[in-house]
Amino acid sequence: MLVAHGLGIDFLLDGAIDKNGTPYDVVVRELAKRGVSFRVCNNTLQGSNIERQRVLPEAVIVPSGVAELSRLQWQQGYAYIKP
Numbered sequence: 001m002l003v004a005h006g007l008g009i010d011f012l013l014d015g016a017i018d019k020n021g022t023p024y025d026v027v028v029r030e031l032a033k034r035g036v037s038f039r040v041c042n043n044t045l046q047g048s049n050i051e052r053q054r055v056l057p058e059a060v061i062v063p064s065g066v067a068e069l070s071r072l073q074w075q076q077g078y079a080y081i082k083p
Contacts, residue, residue, distance in 0.1 A: 001078065005041035005065025012040050012059045013050065025056055032058040041065030 010016055011024040018024060019038035028038065030041055038059035045052060045061065062068040 003039040013054045
C-alpha cells in the first residue's frame with residue numbers, strides 16, 4: 001500500500017513523467033497488477049487545485065492522506081516510511 005500526499009502525489013497524476021521523460025502510468029499499472037494499492041489525499045488535490053479526474057484510475061482518492069496513514073498504522077499494523 002502506498003499513501004501519497006503533498007508533493008508525493010505527482011506521479012499518480014495523468015501525464016506525469018520522470019526526469020527522463022518516461023511516463024509513470026506504466027509502472028503504476030504494473031505495480032497495481034502485482035497487488036500494490038495506491039491512495040491519494042483529497043486534501044492535497046483540493047489545496048493544489050488539481051481535478052480528481054487527473055488521478056490515475058489505479059489510485060483511490062481518500063479524504064485525508066494523514067488520516068489514512070494513521071488508520072492503516074493503528075487498525076492494520078502498517079508502518080510509515082518517508083524517504
